[in-house]
Amino acid sequence: MELQIPPEVDAVRQALTRSGYEAYAVGGCVRDSLLGLAPHDWDLTTSARPEQARRALSAFKVIDTGLKHGTVTALSGKTAVEVTSYRVDGPYSDGRHPDRVAFTASLKEDLARRDFTVNALAYSPETGVVDCFGGMKDLAEKRIRCVGDADRRFREDGLRILRAMRFSADLGFSIERETARSLLRSRALLDRIARERIRAEFTKLLCGAQAAAVLRKFRDAAAQFIPELRPCFGFAQRNPHHVYDVWEHTLHTVDAAPQEPVLRLTMLLHDIGKPLCFSVGRDGVGHFYGHAGKSAELAEKILRRLRYDNRTVADVATLVRWHGVPLPPDERFLRRRLG
Template identity: 55%
Template structure:
C-alpha cells in the first residue's frame, strides 16, 4: 500500500534513517492518505532521542515545541514537521499530562499509547504501512475504536472522549461498542479539560456529516450537556405545538444536521432555542408557546460562547444569529435592504441558512416553505449584484461634506438627516440622486423650523 509523501517529509525520514534510526510518518496524516484526502499536517515518529534528532537536523531550524515529551518541530523546505521520539507514557495525573515519559526504541510501544486504531498507523516508503492494531481494518469497517483498553485511553486524556465523537462526525464512522460504553462511563472527565481544547474539537465536530452530527447530538446528549450546560433544560422538553414534531433538544439536533456545514451557522443552531424552556407557557387550548425565546436564548448563548473562548468575530456573529434567528425577512425589496443595512451581506446570508436549518427541523406540514426561503435568498443576491442599489450610508449619492457645503451644520443632527435619507431610499420613497437627496434634506430643515 503506497502513500505519496511530500518531498520534505520523505527527506526528513531519509535523514533520520541514513543516520541509523527508524522513522515513519504517523497518525492522522497516514489515516487521511489511506482515505484519499490530503493531510493538513505531517507528523513523524522516530527511534532517535530528542538530542539525536537535533544532531541529525543541525543544518535546519529546530524548534523545541514539546521537548519534555520528545517533540521538536523542524522547518524543512519552509514546511514545519513535528518529529517525536517513540515513547511510553506514565500515569496521567490530570486527564491530560503523563506524570512521566519514557523514551523507547520500539515503534509498537509508541503506537500502543495512541488514541484510536485509525490513528495508530505508521508509514515509510521502505516498509509500507505498519498497522499493529488493525487500524486499516477499522478504516474499511468505518469504525472508531480505542487502542487497547478504552477506559485507560480516556482517563489518560479526557479530550479523547470528544475526539471520538469528532472523528465519528467528520469521517461518518460508527463508534465501536466497547469504546462507546467507555465514552459514556467516563463523560464527566470532560470537566477536567480546558475550554480551549474542547472548542477546537467542537468546531470540527459541528461541521461533520449532517446526519451523523444529528445522531451523535442525540445519542451523546449528556456529553453536550457537560460542555454546554445551557442545553440541558431542553432535553425531553415537549413543545406541544403543531409546528413541531420533536422536543426542543431533538429539534435543535436535527436543525444542526440539516443545515449547511458552516461553523457559525451550525453553532448558532445548536444554541438558538436554549431560551425556550424559560419562556414556555400553554394557552387555554393547551398549545405551547415560547414568545420572546430568541432574546432569552441570546442571553444564555452569550454565557456559553464566552466559556468556549471563541474569537471576538465568531462570538459576535453567532450571538447575532441566535438573537435574530426568528427575525422576519420577506422577499420585499425594502425589507431586504433594511436587513442588509442591519446585518451586512455575509451575516444576512448566514441568517438565511440558519432559518433554512430551523425550518427543515419543523413539522413539514407547517414549516416555512423552502421555496419562500429560496425566493428571499434570490432577492438578496439580486440586490447585492445591482450596483445602483443602496442600503448603507456609503451607498448614498450624498455625503455629510456635501450637506455642509450646502449650509448644513456638522454634528449629530447631520447624521440623523443622512440616516433619514437612507431610510427613504431603502424604502423606495426617494431616488438616490444627489439633487433629490439635497432637496429632501432641505425639506427636513424647513419642516423642523
C-alpha cells in the same frame, strides 16, 4: 500499499534512516492518506532519541518544541515536520500531558500509547503500513476504537472524548461499543479540560457532516460542557407546528445548516431558551413567548464561557435573537436590524 509522502517530509525521514534510525510517518497523516484525504500536516516517529535526532537532522533548522516529551520540529523548505522519539508514557496527572516519559526502541510500544486504532498506524516506503492494533480493519469498517483500555485512554486526556465524537462526525465513522460506553461514563473528565481546547474540538465536531447524528447519540457528553442543553432533551412542544421535541428539532436544524461554525452554532442554540419560556394556552397548545431573546441571552453566555471570539459571539447571538422574525428583502432594513 504505497502512500505519497511529500518530498520535504521524506527528506527529514531519510536523514534519520541514513543515520541508522527507524523513522515512520505516523498518526493522522497516515489515516487521511489511506482514506484518500489530503493530510493537514505530517508527523514522524523515530527510534532516535531527541539528541540523536538533532544530530541526524543537522542539515535542517531544528526547533526544540517538546524535548521533555521527545519532540523536535525540523524545518524542511517551508514545511514544519514534527519528529517524536518512540516513547512510553507515564501517568497523566494533569489530564493532558504525561508526567514523565520513557524512551523505547519499540515502534509497537510507541503506537500503543496513541488514542485510537486508526491513529496508531505508521508508514514508511520500506515497510509499508505498520498496524499493530487493528487500525486497518477499523478504517475499512469505518469505526473509531480506542487503543487498548478505553477508560485509561480517556483518563489520560479527557479531550479524547470529544476527539472520538469529532472523528465520528467528520469521517462518518461509528464509535465501537466499548469505546462509546467508556466515552459516556468518562464524560465528567471534560470538566478538567481548558475551555479553549473544548471550543476548538467542539467546533470541528459541530461542522462535521454527521454532527447531528453524533450529538443525538452522545447528548450527555455535549451537556457536560453545555448543561443548558439538558432541559431541551425530550421537551415536548405541544404545538401542531412542531412534530419534534425541542432537542430533536434542534438536531434537524443543525443537520440542515451549512457546515460553517457561526451557522451551526446558531442552529444548536437558537431554541435553547424554549424550556424556560414554555406556557400552555387555553386551547392546550404550547407557546414559547420571548424564547428568541432568552435563547440569545443563553447563547452569548455559553459562547463566552467556551472562549469564542467576540465576532462569533455577536454574530450567533444576533442570528438567534432574530431567527423568528420575518425579514423583508430590503438591504437597508436588514442592515438596521443586524447592526
